[in-house]
Amino acid sequence: MKVVAFAGGVGGAKLVDGLARCLSPQELTIVVNTGDDFFHFGLKICPDLDTVCYTLAGLANPETGWGRAGETWNTLRALEALGAPSWFRLGDQDLATHLERTRRLGEGETLSEVTSFFCARWGIAPRLLPMSDDAVQTIVETDIGDLSFQEYFVKHRFEPGVRGFRFEGAAQAAPAPGVLEAIFACDVVIFCPSNPWVSIDPILAVPGIRQALLRAKVVAISPIVGGKALKGPAAKMFAEIGIPPSAQAVALHYGSLLKGFVFDRLDAEEEVEIRSLGLQTLVTDTVMQTIPDRQRLAQEILTFVQREFLP
Amino acid sequence: MKVVAFAGGVGGAKLVDGLARCLSPQELTIVVNTGDDFFHFGLKICPDLDTVCYTLAGLANPETGWGRAGETWNTLRALEALGAPSWFRLGDQDLATHLERTRRLGEGETLSEVTSFFCARWGIAPRLLPMSDDAVQTIVETDIGDLSFQEYFVKHRFEPGVRGFRFEGAAQAAPAPGVLEAIFACDVVIFCPSNPWVSIDPILAVPGIRQALLRAKVVAISPIVGGKALKGPAAKMFAEIGIPPSAQAVALHYGSLLKGFVFDRLDAEEEVEIRSLGLQTLVTDTVMQTIPDRQRLAQEILTFVQREFLP
Numbered sequence: 001m002k003v004v005a006f007a008g009g010v011g012g013a014k015l016v017d018g019l020a021r022c023l024s025p026q027e028l029t030i031v032v033n034t035g036d037d038f039f040h041f042g043l044k045i046c047p048d049l050d051t052v053c054y055t056l057a058g059l060a061n062p063e064t065g066w067g068r069a070g071e072t073w074n075t076l077r078a079l080e081a082l083g084a085p086s087w088f089r090l091g092d093q094d095l096a097t098h099l100e101r102t103r104r105l106g107e108g109e110t111l112s113e114v115t116s117f118f119c120a121r122w123g124i125a126p127r128l129l130p131m132s133d134d135a136v137q138t139i140v141e142t143d144i145g146d147l148s149f150q151e152y153f154v155k156h157r158f159e160p161g162v163r164g165f166r167f168e169g170a171a172q173a174a175p176a177p178g179v180l181e182a183i184f185a186c187d188v189v190i191f192c193p194s195n196p197w198v199s200i201d202p203i204l205a206v207p208g209i210r211q212a213l214l215r216a217k218v219v220a221i222s223p224i225v226g227g228k229a230l231k232g233p234a235a236k237m238f239a240e241i242g243i244p245p246s247a248q249a250v251a252l253h254y255g256s257l258l259k260g261f262v263f264d265r266l267d268a269e270e271e272v273e274i275r276s277l278g279l280q281t282l283v284t285d286t287v288m289q290t291i292p293d294r295q296r297l298a299q300e301i302l303t304f305v306q307r308e309f310l311p
Numbered sequence: 312m313k314v315v316a317f318a319g320g321v322g323g324a325k326l327v328d329g330l331a332r333c334l335s336p337q338e339l340t341i342v343v344n345t346g347d348d349f350f351h352f353g354l355k356i357c358p359d360l361d362t363v364c365y366t367l368a369g370l371a372n373p374e375t376g377w378g379r380a381g382e383t384w385n386t387l388r389a390l391e392a393l394g395a396p397s398w399f400r401l402g403d404q405d406l407a408t409h410l411e412r413t414r415r416l417g418e419g420e421t422l423s424e425v426t427s428f429f430c431a432r433w434g435i436a437p438r439l440l441p442m443s444d445d446a447v448q449t450i451v452e453t454d455i456g457d458l459s460f461q462e463y464f465v466k467h468r469f470e471p472g473v474r475g476f477r478f479e480g481a482a483q484a485a486p487a488p489g490v491l492e493a494i495f496a497c498d499v500v501i502f503c504p505s506n507p508w509v510s511i512d513p514i515l516a517v518p519g520i521r522q523a524l525l526r527a528k529v530v531a532i533s534p535i536v537g538g539k540a541l542k543g544p545a546a547k548m549f550a551e552i553g554i555p556p557s558a559q560a561v562a563l564h565y566g567s568l569l570k571g572f573v574f575d576r577l578d579a580e581e582e583v584e585i586r587s588l589g590l591q592t593l594v595t596d597t598v599m600q601t602i603p604d605r606q607r608l609a610q611e612i613l614t615f616v617q618r619e620f621l622p
Contacts, residue, residue, distance in 0.1 A: 041410040042353045042417055074383045078407030082432055084414065092403050096389030099352040103395065106353055121393055 001027055001302060001310065002186040004216075008033045008048050008199020010065035010231055011223055012192035013055035014288045018298030019190070020056055025125035029182040033194070034111065034130045035138035035167055035202030036149045040088055043098040044105055047150065048199065049115060049130060050097055057122035065231070068093045087155040112176045127178065131203040134173035138202050139166050149198055158233035162240040165197055170205035183212040188305045191220035193286060195234040196253045197241075210257070217309045219260035219301065221286060222247040226266040230287060248274050260308060262286065262301055280308040312338055312613060312621065313497040315527075319344045319510020320359050321376035321542055322534055323503035324366035325599045329609030330501070331367055332602075336436035340493040344505070345422065345441045346449030346478055346513030347460045351399055354409040355416055358461065359510065360426060360441060361408055368433035376542070379404045398466040423487045438489065442514040445484035449513050450477050460509055469544035473551040476508055481516035494523040499616045502531035504597060506545040507564045508552075521568070528620045530571035530612065532597060533558040537577040541598060559585050571619060573597065573612055591619040 003023060007016050007030055016030050030052065037046045047066070054060040054068055061067045071091035080086045090098070097118070104114045110133040119128050140152040142160035152158060183189060191200050200220075204210045224245050229235040235245035243249050247263035248270045261279045263270070264286040275281055282304040288294045314334060318327050318341055327341050341363065348357045358377070365371035365379055372378045382402035391397045401409070408429070415425045421444040430439050451463040453471035463469060494500060502511050511531075515521045535556050540546040549556035554564075558574035559581045571591040574581070579594050586592055593615040599605045 040414075042355075042413040043410075044353075072383070072385045072403070074403035075386060075406045075410070078404040079411060082407060082411045082429070084407065084411040090410075092383070092385035093389040095386045095406065096393060096395065099354075099386070100390060100393045100395040102353040103351075118393070 001188070001306065003027055003188055003190060003302070004029045004031060004182050004186045005190045005192055006031050006033075006194070006200055006203050007052055007192040008194030009036075009051050011288075012048070012194035012199060013052045013060070013065070014294050015190075015192045015221065015298060015301075016052055017055050017291070018288070018294030018296075019302075020126050021295045022298045022302055023126070025127075028126035029178070029186070030126055030128045031131055031176075031179055031182070031203060032128065033199045033202050034132060035136050035198065035205075036153075037135070038137070038148055038150050040090075040098075040150075041084075043095075043102045045088070045098050045150075046101065046111070046130070049128075050094070052128065053115075053118060053122060053124060056124045056126070056128070059122065067091050088150060089154075110176075112178075127182070129176045129178055129182070131176060131179065131209070132173040132206050133176050134169060136170045136173050136202055136206065137168040138198050139168055140198070141165065153233070158236065162233075162237050164241075165201065167202050167205040170202065171207065173206050175206050175208050180208055180212050183209070183216055186216065187310055189213060189216045189218045190301065191218065191254065193221040193223040193230075195223060195229070195232055195237070196250055197234065197237045200254075204257075213257055217259045217305070218254070218257050219262060219305060219309075220250065220254050220258055221297075221301065222250045222261070222263040222267070224250050224267075225264040225286060246270060251277055251279060260304065262304065280304075312499070312617065314338055314499055314501060314613070315340045315342060315493050315497045316501045316503055317342050317344075317505070317511055317514050318359070318363055318503040319505030320347075320362050322599075323359070323505035323510060324363045324371070324376070325605050326501075326503045326532065326609060327363055328366050328602070329599065329605030329607070330613075331437050332606045333609045333613055334437070336438075339437035340489070340497070341437055341439045342442055342487075342490055342493070342514060343439065344510045344513050345443060346447050346509065347464075348446070349448070349459055349461050351401075351409075351461075352395075354406075354413045356399070356409050356461075357412065357422070357441070360439075361405070363439065364426075364429060364433060364435060367435045367437070367439070370433065378402050399461060400465075421487075423489075438493070440487045440489050440493070442487060442490065442520070443484040443517050444487050445480060447481045447484050447513055447517065448479040449509050450479055451509070452476065464544070469547065473544075473548050475552075476512065478513050478516040481513065482518065484517050486517050486519050490517075491519055491523050494520070494527055497527065498621055500524060500527045500529045501612065502529065502565065504532040504534040504541075506534060506540070506543055506548070507561055508545065508548045511565075515568075524568050528570045528616070529565070529568050530573060530616060530620075531561065531565050531569055532612065533561045533572070533574040533578070535561050535578075536575040536597060557581060562588055562590060571615065573615065591615075
């Protein structure tokens, strides 16, 4: 089965890791949100690419889900001693990723090329693509003004009320090489349980991607469980936009793009309404606390796809 | 006594530290070579400024003379794991300096402003100025082609034969704010025992500085002792340029800029010839192995200046 997975941060990384444990490397292409990317201290930082890569490489911090296992913070402490901004937690090992990415981009490599190099170094076998090699910046429009995503998410701990979103540069961006081809060639596109507003929507905002999906079978996994996000501001964003957060709200958000929808047993009561949207559904345990959880959920999703969509 | 000290790397930093222990902060202005500055991984690195600052702040690694005491190398190890260039030894704490400098320059601060901020943070009381806020790049012309100073010095361990030097950008550079004023107002300018070719000459190449020195009393301390450099390629450079390295060769190199010259007892036999150049001389122990050595040498130089030049 040929699978394309769209992923953002921690939740997406976990499911992608599960998929990588169920599929051969040739069967899986991962498209990662780069709307969170930003420059900090002159370095290009790609939080979602890093989270997905560290997770797939087995380098991720199992406690936080982001950053690296066994990380040290000596540079950050020295930055704090200088009174430098320390809201973005730069670990010593993580810094090497930002430094080498910045150096390679400065030598003219594209983000795809750098990502491909890192994946080879880290022994990541599936194909992993940034959504675009062009700069797209997710702006969160809030009560205290426009904030870049990292400012909103990390610096302001997603406390400001959200009014809307925009993806600066998206209209001029092109999908990274291989993204559209992978979508056209795949059996299913899986929207990982990532934040619809700021992890999946930026990918959909890159011209050509949404249109390519019209010909694909798309299955989304709800990041909202029991009306709450497992992590991060997804539920809060729905509420502030004026939509009660629920699995159904996620399905409605993606609308006619979807053919299938996977959501948690905790929300089983929503199944009738979700099916009434014309969607095939899978109700299961979607919370991935352990690595076996990731593999089990991925396998269930693949079995569901096989049964419902692949003749 | 108002003193201006021109300094490069480790030797210069040691004498400047000695001077700072003998003079009140108001009496000492330090002008530091920035011809070694370069960009690495997108970060602005100023090796001589860092060495002088770390030394004055008591943060320097006492074994190496460069870098920071108690340094760790976690980022560098992660860079090596990525196959990234690791010839420039980036310590975890040292990295914070480069990161915050790069960030502040990116926000529009000048190198002088950043340096002044760092000095305040690190409790460095004397005035410390980069030679210029404009980019000047020391190029070492070698048998294997032109090399930036750090490439020559660190990457190639100063092995290639030297044919000449040039200071790119110097003609368009201006002295940093305060440099000329300090020279005009001082009683003596001290050329620290730094490399004449690549530590002091870049400072002299900044338009206006050499001319300002014509009105000043300049005393140089020889970095050549017993025909050898204590550290680094100064003696090798003299030899490759075709000049037998000696204290006298250093005095001749600076020529008519000098009024006084300080050199080691080991070279005492050169005194007659050096005095025949019209220079007042001080022959003493110039090798600074301990912190008391720095203070003792600095005090001897100041006493010599007082006796010979200040009526």
